[in-house]
Amino acid sequence: MGGKTVASLRNRADLLKFDYTHLYGKGHRRPVIAAVTDERLRELVLQSRSWNHLAQGLGYAASNTKDTGWRPRVEARINALGLSTEHFQGRGFNGLAPLAHEPVFTADPTPERLRVAATGKAIAWFSERGYTVSLPVEPAVYDLIVDSPNGLDRIQVKSSAAADRGVHCSRTLYDTTRPGSASTGRYTRRPYEPGEIDYFFIVMADGGMYLLPYEVIGRSMKITVGARYEQFRV
Known part of the structure; x- marks a missing residue:
């Protein structure tokens, strides 16, 4: 001007x-x-x-x-004037006003989201204890690989929000020999076979987590997580 x-x-x-x-x-x-x-x-x-x-x-x-x-x-x-500047931010503060609106991440956890969050909870559990966790690059039978004192262990993560504490320990496969539509009718459930995984990591809706060796469940398609498995609670 x-x-x-x-x-x-x-x-x-x-x-x-x-x-x-x-x-x-x-x-x-x-x-x-x-x-x-x-x-x-x-x-x-x-x-x-x-x-x-x-x-x-x-x-x-x-x-x-x-x-x-x-x-x-x-x-x-x-x-x-006896004024205080103790509330001033340190060097590098840009002077921008704080957000005027409320935080947007206010949703509560729900049982429906547990399946999506379970793998992250398993990763956190192993990582907090110093174990190196890896994710398979390509689709695999297991969800995680954990570098343990015994070597590389394959971990399959399962979750359950069922009232009866039932957990499906099977996996879903696409079977071209089954009749039905190509989109839905040819999917079937199969147990995990010996040698495919080493541990099941189970996350329950109440926050309980269990680390079960494969041998404890074996080829069972479904288990009920109760007193029988309490020794495997982590």
Whole structure:
């Protein structure tokens, strides 16, 4: 904005008796800071979240706040007024206002989502105990590979939200020999065969988790997780 424009606006403001002493203009930093009243300074300090944010409230453009020549004078006034800046954020805070809306991730966990979350819970359980967990790149019989003291163990993750605590320990296969539609009718359930996996990791809706060696379940298609398996609870 040119000097003539500024002068014209100033003259117009004078004519209308508008107060423009709080406005920041090039070459007028010291007068603008001096013109800030104690009441206004108290308000700005309470509202600001950093020195950078306060500088912008005083009239500095964001790009100019690295010039801290204004700070000793303002800080002296703040101290004289007995104001606290303990709530100011540290260096690097950009002065942006916090989010005005409520957090969006407010959904509660539901039994229907347990199947999707079970693998993540299993990964977390092994990882928290220092075991290296890997995911197969291509479709495999098992869900996870865990580097254990015995070598590489294949882990199949199962979950259940059933009221009877029943867990399906079978897998779904596409059987081209079965009659029916190509989209649904040819799927069938089969047990896990010996040598295909080493452990079942079972996640229950109540938060209980179980690590069962394959031999405990074997070719069973379904089990009920009760007292019989309590020794395998982790």
